[in-house]
Amino acid sequence: MGAEKIDRAAINKARDYFIKNKKTLAVAESVTAGTIQAAFSLAKDASIFFQGGITVYNLGQKCRHLDIEPIHAASCNCVSEIVAKQMAEKICHLFVADFGISITGFASLVPEENINSLYAIISIATQGKSVVTKKVTAKKTLNPQQVQVWYTNQSVELLNETLHK
Secondary structure, rough: OOOOOHHHHHHHHHHHHHHHHHOOOEEEEEEOOOOOHHHHHOOOHHHHHHHEEOOOOHHHHHHHHHHHOOHHHHOOOOOOOOHHHHHHHHHHHHOOHOOOOOOOOEEOEEEEOOEEEEEEEEEEEEEEEEEEEEEEEOOHHHHHHHHHHHHHHHHHHHHHHOOOO
16 A cells, blocks of 8 residues: 555445444544545545544644643653543544544654654544554655555554454
């Protein structure tokens, strides 16, 4: 799977699960800036299972909309397992969804802030409780848009692994 293209087969696999099991999904994203939401919104019959989502790109918005604990979030530039879990858990509640997926991370290097690798933390929650959290690391050769798409595919893959256990 190329880094520039959304994995539609993976989106459809998740879609099929949600529709068959009468479950819903909501998304809280930061680093992907709406890419995951866009991918699911384009699935056939998305309105049957996709509740929507929110893009919270900075500390202020994460705290305001998703009740992220600000002292910890500030200490790690909002990128940690704790932040990702809080985002996934809160999006379930906020959007009244059976499943929530969240992601926070870095899509570009910022050496002056000691961000020297491209990584993100993905968390999946169900019934408001995080059930899996995973760190993924992208290749430094990808541009930020390619990184966002790659993270989206990694998020959907983790979601499918969780749904089909």
